[in-house]
Amino acid sequence: MKIFLDTADIEEIKIAARWGVLDGVTTNPSLYAKVGGSYDAILAQICKITSGPVSAEVIAEDVEGMLTEGRHFAKIAPNIVVKVPMSETGLEAISRFADEGIKTNCTLVFSTNQGFLAAKAGASLVSPFVGRLDDINQDGMIVIRELAEMFAIHEIQSEVLAASIRNPLHVTQAALAGAHVATIPFKILQQMVHHPLTDKGIVQFRKDWDEARKNAAK
Ligand code: E4P
16 A cells, blocks of 8 residues: 655655655645645645655636646646546546546545546546544445445556545554555654554663673673
8 A cells, every 4th residue: 555645744745755655645725724835836845755646636616727727736747646526527627637648636535436436537546535434423444445345346447545544543444445545644654653662672772782882891
């Protein structure tokens, strides 16, 4: 399973890239609002850090508006993927982008049928929101599992991107459910690195090493 970072924060993206675990980035208007500045400039910077897919989300709700925004984003770098919300106009825009060779990520997917339609329209990435479904007492992972299975059975080329990841367990569950990608907030990526026994073990090994060196010098 590929790991995308779910952020518009350049420093976080640089760190994940240095760790060697970064396969791409997703942004959205809320993540952009946290960092501010020029969205275009941020996207250009992100695309210099990773050669993997970088999702840039359209705001327009009509087809022509989505196409104008998406074509603009696509010119920023070759690895830009235009993020289009699931809707009737969104599907039409996804289909038009596919005809133009522009890759898309269909966002705000909450049901298996929505994901199926997004794939049929030509989205290269389909993003079910696991956390937001869990928030309303529905098992978000079911949509991931069903779409992964459906795409495999019918040899559909679109990839299932587990979005709205809220904890490290979601990452494990998404991978085991067959997600092709999980987009992960930086804080959760850090949580995945750590384990209390690992951290304790590092301290103990250092202590024992220092003690052994002290004794050897006697
Ligand atoms: C990414 O593509 C999504 O926009 C993001 O994962 C949504 O996460 P949230 O539900 O925590 O806002």
